[in-house]
Amino acid sequence: ETGVTQTPRHLVMGMTNKKSLKCEQHLGHNAMYWYKQSAKKPLELMFVYSLEERVENNSVPSRFSPECPNSSHLFLHLHTLQPEDSALYLCASSQQGAGETQYFGPGTRLLVL
Amino acid sequence: DAKTTQPTSMDCAEGRAANLPCNHSTISGNEYVYWYRQIHSQGPQYIIHGLKNNETNEMASLIITEDRKSSTLILPHATLRDTAVYYCISGSGNTGKLIFGQGTTLQVKP
Numbered sequence: 453e454t455g456v457t458q459t460p461r462h463l464v465m466g467m468t469n470k471k472s473l474k475c476e477q478h479l480g481h482n483a484m485y486w487y488k489q490s491a492k493k494p495l496e497l498m499f500v501y502s503l504e505e506r507v508e509n510n511s512v513p514s515r516f517s518p519e520c521p522n523s524s525h526l527f528l529h530l531h532t533l534q535p536e537d538s539a540l541y542l543c544a545s546s547q548q549g550a551g552e553t554q555y556f557g558p559g560t561r562l563l564v565l
Numbered sequence: 566d567a568k569t570t571q572p573t574s575m576d577c578a579e580g581r582a583a584n585l586p587c588n589h590s591t592i593s594g595n596e597y598v599y600w601y602r603q604i605h606s607q608g609p610q611y612i613i614h615g616l617k618n619n620e621t622n623e624m625a626s627l628i629i630t631e632d633r634k635s636s637t638l639i640l641p642h643a644t645l646r647d648t649a650v651y652y653c654i655s656g657s658g659n660t661g662k663l664i665f666g667q668g669t670t671l672q673v674k675p
Contacts, residue, residue, distance in 0.1 A: 494665040494667055495665040540606070544608070549659050554611060
């Protein structure tokens with residue numbers, strides 16, 4: 453596997469469900485990011501992790517809970533989501549110190565019913 | 566981070582050069598210009614970045630004006646697979662905060 457992978461690629465969940473999105477990077481990077489892309493809207497930065505520490509939480513509701521157990525893995529735990537949370541969720545990674553040169557995964561397409 | 570402005574959409578004939586402009590008149594001296602593209606329903610792809618000098622890689626060339634208030638991304642021989650939304654973003658190079666705008670939708674036509 454190369455680059456940044458995300459699983460699952462597609463997810464349908466009810467508002468009372470709990471699910472997790474997984475991201476794995478194989479680039480040796482030490483910073484990882486979650487973005488949200490809603491229909492017809494620009495990408496929005498959600499969370500930034502650098503050296504496994506969360507350094508940015510861009511006013512994201514608490515029903516989204518990130519976890520970074522090591523520099524290669526990033527999770528986004530989801531619970532009691534709303535239909536307006538339906539979106540493409542993208543993970544990216546970079547080398548600390550070159551933060552704006554990011555490599556993105558293919559995304560998870562989430563539909564909340 | 567400085568705000569960037571780009572045209573909403575552009576067309577380009579296949580095989581011709583695609584020149585995508587970006588204005589960043591409030592860019593500060595230590596901010597870079599980054600270009601990404603997003604092919605439909607895929608994750609964004611890093612293309613190139615630069616500070617002052619023109620840059621070239623296997624994907625594209627980046628021409629930055631001397632006053633750094635604008636730049637142009639050049640795809641020298643556009644193909645149908647280059648059809649995408651292209652984003653011009655400014656950043657200091659180490660914060661990791663990419664602020665995406667609406668970008669330019671480039672349509673390469675046969």
